Amino acid sequence: xxxxxxxxxxxxxxxxSRQADAFETISLTPVRRESHxxxxxxxxxxxxxxxxxxxxxxxxxxxxxxxxxxxxxxxxGPAAGWRYESYxxxxxxxxxxxxxxxxxxSDWCGGRDDRHPTEPYSxxxxxxxxxxxxxxxxxxxxxxxxxxxxxxxxxxxxxKFLDPELSAAVPDGTTAAGGxxxxxxxxxxxxxxxxxxxxxxxxxxxxxxxxxxxxxxHSGCPVTSPIQAKAWVRPSEPFDVAAVDKVDSIAVCxxxxxxxxxxxxxxxxxLLEGAAADDLLDAIKAAPVGGGPNAPENCLHExxxxxxxxLRLTWxxxxxxxxxxxxxxxxxxxxxxxxRRELTRDACPLLWDGRVTYTSASxxxxxxxVLTR
Amino acid sequence: xxxxxxAAQPPDFGxxxxxxxxxxxxxxxxxxxxxxxxxxxxxxxxxRAFTRWDDLARRGTADAYVxxxxxxxxxSGWRKRRRLVSVAExxxxxxxxASTDAAHDDADAAWQLCAELPAKQRAxxxxxxxxxxxxxxxxxxxxxxxxxARSHVHRAVLALRxxxxxxEPTS
Numbered sequence: 001x002x003x004x005x006x007x008x009x010x011x012x013x014x015x016x017s018r019q020a021d022a023f024e025t026i027s028l029t030p031v032r033r034e035s036h037x038x039x040x041x042x043x044x045x046x047x048x049x050x051x052x053x054x055x056x057x058x059x060x061x062x063x064x065x066x067x068x069x070x071x072x073x074x075x076x077g078p079a080a081g082w083r084y085e086s087y088x089x090x091x092x093x094x095x096x097x098x099x100x101x102x103x104x105x106s107d108w109c110g111g112r113d114d115r116h117p118t119e120p121y122s123x124x125x126x127x128x129x130x131x132x133x134x135x136x137x138x139x140x141x142x143x144x145x146x147x148x149x150x151x152x153x154x155x156x157x158x159x160k161f162l163d164p165e166l167s168a169a170v171p172d173g174t175t176a177a178g179g180x181x182x183x184x185x186x187x188x189x190x191x192x193x194x195x196x197x198x199x200x201x202x203x204x205x206x207x208x209x210x211x212x213x214x215x216x217x218h219s220g221c222p223v224t225s226p227i228q229a230k231a232w233v234r235p236s237e238p239f240d241v242a243a244v245d246k247v248d249s250i251a252v253c254x255x256x257x258x259x260x261x262x263x264x265x266x267x268x269x270x271l272l273e274g275a276a277a278d279d280l281l282d283a284i285k286a287a288p289v290g291g292g293p294n295a296p297e298n299c300l301h302e303x304x305x306x307x308x309x310x311l312r313l314t315w316x317x318x319x320x321x322x323x324x325x326x327x328x329x330x331x332x333x334x335x336x337x338x339x340r341r342e343l344t345r346d347a348c349p350l351l352w353d354g355r356v357t358y359t360s361a362s363x364x365x366x367x368x369x370v371l372t373r
Numbered sequence: 374x375x376x377x378x379x380a381a382q383p384p385d386f387g388x389x390x391x392x393x394x395x396x397x398x399x400x401x402x403x404x405x406x407x408x409x410x411x412x413x414x415x416x417x418x419x420x421r422a423f424t425r426w427d428d429l430a431r432r433g434t435a436d437a438y439v440x441x442x443x444x445x446x447x448x449s450g451w452r453k454r455r456r457l458v459s460v461a462e463x464x465x466x467x468x469x470x471a472s473t474d475a476a477h478d479d480a481d482a483a484w485q486l487c488a489e490l491p492a493k494q495r496a497x498x499x500x501x502x503x504x505x506x507x508x509x510x511x512x513x514x515x516x517x518x519x520x521x522a523r524s525h526v527h528r529a530v531l532a533l534r535x536x537x538x539x540x541e542p543t544s
Binding site for chain 1: 394395398399402403408409411412416420421423424425427428429432434438441442445479480481482483484487498499501502503516529530531533534537538
């Protein structure tokens with residue numbers, strides 16, 4: 001190495017050291033998973049959690065039997081200007097004008113103020129997403145219709161699904177205060193939660209009223225799948241995706257892994273047709289056979305609670321399922337039961353939209369599945 | 374026996390964050406060059422690490438995992454916002470450097486060059502010259518062959534060498 005190269009290396013060292021010394025760090029706090037009560041040595045959370053409502057603000061019980069219809073398969077389609085959404089064994093209708101956002105939670109004070117949605121939305125947060133255990137030092141609104149102590153200035157009309165065991169503190173019913181109304185209703189295996197201002201109150205009521213139990217949702221996704229097993233599984237009816245020339249549709253069905261198959265595990269779904277379905281099919285077929293990327297030295301090999309996807313392909317009267325594991329360090333890939341194909345940057349990012357989202361993962365699949373172009 | 378048991382316990386996640394947080398933020402800042410983005414990237418990376426903490430802590434790979442997450446997240450955003458000049462061909466880069474202010478000292482030139490490196494190459498430079506890591510470890514963090522990690526750093530050094538040479542006064 002000559003003198004100039006030595007000088008260049010030293011210049012890098014000096015520059016980076018200088019810049020790092022000048023950078024002001026902030027106090028970081030650990031993350032807790034909202035869906036589990038794990039002991040992880042948290043810094044105490046100062047934000048209020050969900051409150052048990054007992055104040056004189058006019059609590060009305062929603063009649064529980066008004067929509068306790070038997071499980072149905074949808075044949076009519078949603079009303080004009082509305083779309084379907086599903087979770088576990090429940091399907092609802094939501095206005096098309098309501099977007100998809102991650103709503104504020106107990107970590108509402110982390111990050112920029114403008115990151116919270118201001119327009120009506122369907123919440124994409126699911127029970128496997130992490131929540132920063134930050135100490136948001138502001139008194140919670142009273143009553144806390146939104147939940148998690150989120151200040152009213154960050155409220156926007158929204159709908160979300162909650163598992164009953166995670167929301168037991170809030171009873172079913174309608175609660176109104178300060179121009180906002182919250183409607184909570186238990187349907188099937190889940191709870192539908194809608195918060196609305198006066199302008200969107202009619203839509204909120206209609207969302208809740210539309211909730212019904214299904215066995216197969218609007219995308220063609222069964223509410224329960226073998227991929228929910230507490231083990232790595234392969235499709236029970238193998239086929240070869242390379243032999244499929246063109247599909248009618250591809251349903252992306254997202255399930256909760258490692259929960260077992262005793263109860264519905266559907267988390268979200270979307271239906272691809274036309275060019276979108278063609279693109280995904282082509283990308284999967286082009287992916288190298290062999291599965292991956294895997295890095296077995298990076299994690300435990302048992303399946304852990306995370307989402308996993310089942311792609312239901314329909315073509316010429318036939319149906320085939322591809323299992324997609326993409327969050328661990330092992331068994332990653334598109335599996336049609338005959339071959340495992342590699343997660344590629346061309347294929348994996350095509351799965352995500354709406355409430356079908358992708359968050360934490362091992363670095364290998366994360367690099368392939370997060371859109372990078 | 375009690376001491377041995379304590380020594381065998383993987384570190385507590387909260388304690389690890391408190392201890393490593395400042396260094397990870399500085400790393401994220403050097404990789405992103407954004408004081409605003411750095412804490413967000415670190416928080417996101419910690420959220421991902423949390424879901425597999427027991428395993429990471431037991432294997433001692435938490436630091437590498439989080440830094441890799443930071444690098445990857447920056448790459449994802451970086452490619453959407455910018456089109457960068459690669460320094461794979463340092464001779465090409467010299468022509469662009471000719472217009473820089475001759476008054477910059479070497480460190481200024483190095484920092485300016487870092488701004489123009491592709492995200493992964495900049496990360497390699499930070500890991501080598503700020504974190505002082507061996508190439509084998511850099512390769513693990515960047516999820517690339519060791520030869521690639523060496524190449525990233527070497528080409529950056531050559532590019533800066535060329536720029537420093539251009540700024541030398543001629544006698």
